[in-house]
Amino acid sequence: MYKVFSAAWIVAIAAIGLVSCSDSKDEIDEEFIQTPHIIKGKVEKGPLVRGSQIDMRTLDKSMVPTGNSYTTTIENNTGDFNYGSLKVNSPYAKLTADGYFFNEVNGGLSNSTIRLDAIVDLSDNTTVNVNVLTHLKSQRINYLVTNEHKSFKDANNQAQRELLTQFGLQEYASKDASQYSITSGDDAAGVLIAVSSLVLSDRSEAEVVEFLSLLTNEFSTTGTFSDKTKERFKSTRNYLNGRLDQIQDNIKSRYQDLGYDVNVKDLAYYFDWDNDGIAGNEIDDASDVQLSQNDIQVPAEGGDFTVKIESDKPHFLTPPSTVTGSDTYLDVTPGTSITPELFFSTLYEEGTNTNSLESEKTTSIDNNVVKIHVGPAKSRKSHVWTVNIYNARGKVVAALQMSQQGNPKVTVKVPKLGKDGANAVAGVCIYLADAVEKERNLEGTYALNKQPYSSDSYEISNCWAKYYSAMRNLLVVKKADEQSLDCYRPFFNAYISLIYYQLSSHWGGVPFYMKDSDYGIDNRLPRTSENEVLSTLANILNEALPDLEEKKNDSFSDANSMFFVSKDVARVLLAYIYCNQKKWDAALPLLEKVISNGYYSLIATNKVEFKNDSECIFGLIKQTRAVDNDGKACIPCLDYREVVLTAAECLYHTGKTAKAKEYVDLMSKKKSISVDGSDLLKSIATLRYKLQLPNYLTFIRRNDLGTSFMGLNANKTYQLLWPIPSSELEFGPGMTQNPGYSY
Template sequence: MQKILYKTSLAVALVSLGLASCSDSKDAIDEEFIQTAHIVNGKVEKGPLVRGSQIDMRTLDKTMVPTGQSYTTTIENNTGDFNYGSLKVNSPYAKLTADGYFFNEVSGALSNSTIKLDALVDLSDNTTVNVNVLTHLKSQRINYLVTNKGKSFKEANKQAQKELLSQFGLQEYADKDASQYSITSGDDAAGVLIAVSSLVLSDRSEAEIVEYLSLLSNEFATTGTFTDKTKERLKSTRNYLNGKLETIADNIKARYQELGYEVGVKDLAYYFDWDNDGIAGNELDNASVVKLSQNDIDVPVEGGDFTVTVESDKPYFLTPPSNVADSDTGLDVSPGDNVTEESFFSSLYETGADTQTPESEKVTSIDNNIVKIHVGPTLSRRSQSWSIKIYNARGAVAAEIKLVQHGNPNVKIEVPKLGADGRNFVSYTLYCIGNAVKAERELEGKYALQEKKQPYSAGDSSISNCWYEYYNAIRRLLLVKNADAKSLNCYQPFLNTYIALNYYLMTSHWGGVPFVIEPITDLSTRIPRTSENEILTKLSSLLEDAMPDLEEKANDSFADVNSAFFVSKDVARVLLAYVYCNLKKWNKALPLLEKVANNGYYSLIESDKVQYKNNSECILGFELYELQTRSVSADEKSCCPCLDYKDVLLTTAECLYHTGNKAKAKELVDFICKKKSIKIDESDVLMSIARLKYKLQSPNYLTFIRRNNLGVSFMGLKENQTYQLLWPIPSSECASNPGITQNPGY
């Protein structure tokens, strides 16, 4: 043991001797400085520089001129520690320069190239001297204040420290010198260091980081501030980091865990100046939501003035001072195709249409967390609903005021026809719906005709094609909906009817699906499933709101694009009835279906053949070609059925059955059988309806079987096969969307 201790002491002595021998200057650099031995050690963190990185130290006189003494050592471990041992220096001032690879806390990976960081320190004040981004950024400023402004090192260091942290709104942490900051401390100083370091890193390459550090250091050196352009760039970077702070904290903790250390990281959000008032963290509530004096306002037809109080002592905003950006360029670029309102909807409406938005005046302001809302008289026949979002300083929605203004039935609305862009876009959208409906009908028919029912595979291309055609159509409908909402807002009832149609057909075959009614680029890969009942409930509201603005007429899907787009009231009426049936609200569905029959626009064709043409039985159908491209007359066009009068009558009988009027239901079944020259040998009325649906190849066959629990008794499925009445979610969707779950049984 004595030999080991002796060898260790000798080694330390030799290292110290070697370091000291780098300079033989013995001049008294500072008459007040007494040359004594100093243990010089610390950390280099940008995150931490890795083991083996070189760190050089040169002593300086009080005017920042090198004294001639220099020392070199290397970082001992991957946490950035270095130790020069005991040094008897000839001046208290020193410049440390570290050069090495580092851990990037934003990306969570080690750098591919090296970086240099400086620190100017007073060795007489500190036994531990850390090198980090803050010491680097203020080094040139300290040197400038000493050499050009006659400041002492202590005065220059204190001023540079305060000025630098003030640039980031972090001045309250300026009392502790930056050379004492360390990521591993887990305190406010660590939070400050991580925040500023992350602002430098952002999404930059190593070369860009070096260039940016140089820019910041040079700007700060002579003025003690950054240029306005750099300040705006720092705000952009702050927004980029906004949604990544938890990940940055996790990256740091994970890195140190790999190295055998447990490091805590405080909430980094409190070290950024989100509201640009010059003070970081003072603008944040502990909770992500805030309470309002009222959340719902019912606005009368004549409008009015309203006041809402945000119950917090922190500032809230109508326009967020910060936001979450996907890049550090100030521009969020979403992936996907280039479908935009600008490129497709310059002529959404026909030429000559008055595109002035018929909306009531709306003026909203906030002052000292008091929201004032003025709403003018309504200019629409329909009720209008909108919301006012209340943002916290980070740009997150902390509360929402929902407003509804009653419509004025006396307001006249002129709905223009589609313009050139509108016709082209809607035409292709209807083409997509037609493809989806055709695929759905073929899949349903193929399954129904099997004697021994075999389930579809999640990898079946027909299943995935049907799924993605529906979503392609929905995405396009939402784009038109958004463009119209920003202009005349007159197409909403027709668009909502088609959106409801797509979602109704999807829920009929898949149950719950990803559901959105706001335009986004990549609809199916980022949204979890919404339950079938929840979707159907929302569809019922969409259709109920749409129906008053639809025309009472026979629907025509085939004359031209405009006739196909401007669906009649019966389309929404039938669709709403089907939604109610799937919700098993038979009493609500029945009067809607009876109204369709009583209107007299449609009738049964006396034929036992299954014909899908544009005839009196077709309420809504789709060609399998883009509209306006076929030369045959509208009456000759064959179609893929979607809403069919035969099915309306059969569903009416179903509702009569479930509401207790089995006799009338049987009369209706007998009427259909007679018209179609079909004989049904079923004593049970519901079974008779099922048999007719099967023989007539009625649309929506499987959803009828599922809602009436006829999979076993009518279709002959075993109990463990009834899951097959819903199709599998496409495997490609499950693979690309981690938030989605597969249907049971697949």
């Protein structure tokens, strides 16, 4: 974004206010004939504004002031000045303009003044302009004349050539900078705007003055800029990269306001985007380029591949220029970015080889021919990646899709979490514990009083926000793993499924973020349908199951035990998802496998307790780093009692009522809760209600028991889904409210 800074380039000379300080008739240059000269021109940084002062002092051929000086002011806001007819005593003069200016980068007038110089030969030019280019080369001219004893003409020509070469603009050096004007609409105008914009960037006016001083001092003695300054220009070029059209519009609008139509050529041609020392030769107007092939399937054993780019302009694998949002930190190398792995230097336990799973890949480009070498696969899973082709300005103009088959024979040892990884996972679970606790309270309150929630409810909004905070933090850790070993995918899939199962159970369709990059203030996703959410979760759980361990799940010892969930966790979640899809036949075998494994068992008590005991499959304790949580109260997520009753539900829907009744009778006896066995489904509902099991409302909703069991009016069953928070409706594009609720 633009700073509210002004940096100015054009000093204008206006209204005549001449003062002659000396009238010496001494001969300054034996070849110079003192004849009247009409001296006029423009001062442009953008143009200096009306009333800005411009002083002129004549110089002898050694650049020593002769003692004669003249002053005038700029006549109008286009930067024009006119001294009228003067009979000067020397052909050489130094013009200095001081005033407020128009900033073509941010489109506003400056808040402070800028001073620009020009050293000119009045015998060659009666129209002399003062601008950034004349300012930058003025000290260089003086140095070449006084220290290397060059004539003014030779010194001026050399300084002009050297200066424009620094910007890759040497082909425009034949025209003297004092003849350049923004209003000319030609290449000279393009050059002047480009260099002026490089000086302005998003610097404040004080920073512009300081930067101009640095540039003139560096250039004066060497005819070049330091390497550090050249890097700063590259950074500035990246900042300007996405703003050239706006700069062009700013200039046109400014002059239109002043009553002039000014043409501005395509400014992209006046920057050296690929750092080859020549501006504009790399520009390709095409929005994309053709490749000889766009998709390469790499076998598990790897291979070598060649792709031709169909263009006569240079293209790159790493862009020489990019588009940046700010030029404030000019010493930062353009294009660098902070990636998640920098925040997770110890994502994995100490000693983990984070490079062991990726096949060797080398990509090079020469004369628009891309060569790619891919080594044998080192992972069991397929790997997909993209080779982007950039033009000189950093725009992706083609993308080569690469995929390599996995090697199923590879053995992968999954490392434990390191310090950063454990802290990150613990942080995710703190958010998740808060969300589940709030969800359980909301569900219990509604089950008791059956009063609908409002979209303005703080509790509803807070519960929603906690779930999404847990998801966002989880996806950040997931991204860090993906950029390294990508070995935790099955466990991330389980956590993602748990969070979205909970969300969809209470809100139906929800925004479905699966990547950290999906999040953003201006990038809120609309709702994805409940069925699509559940189908995706089923897919990623089926993918995760083979890689999870067959064991009793332990989520309480430390972050590692909490993160590395068992197969049973995935089975239970997948079964619940199938139940919400009413796929009872698919859910039942998963639940029966959990029951037959024997890791969990029912406890003979009618107390409603949630503890880390034989009934707890997956629970959350806020103090996730506690070493010994056995027997401590926890927040229930997956409960064995719910598994047994959900199995009975599936048996009921598949016609196996005898077995379903066995599960119901077992639960009733263990918990000393009597039920009316005449209606199996309502018996299950009664047990779930009295045991205060998780996901009670989604059970009621999928079995259409809102009216017959809960006693809701037929027109109130919409309350089994909660309202989307009003804040999400206000800020989320395309967000819709659940039926029955107001905005």
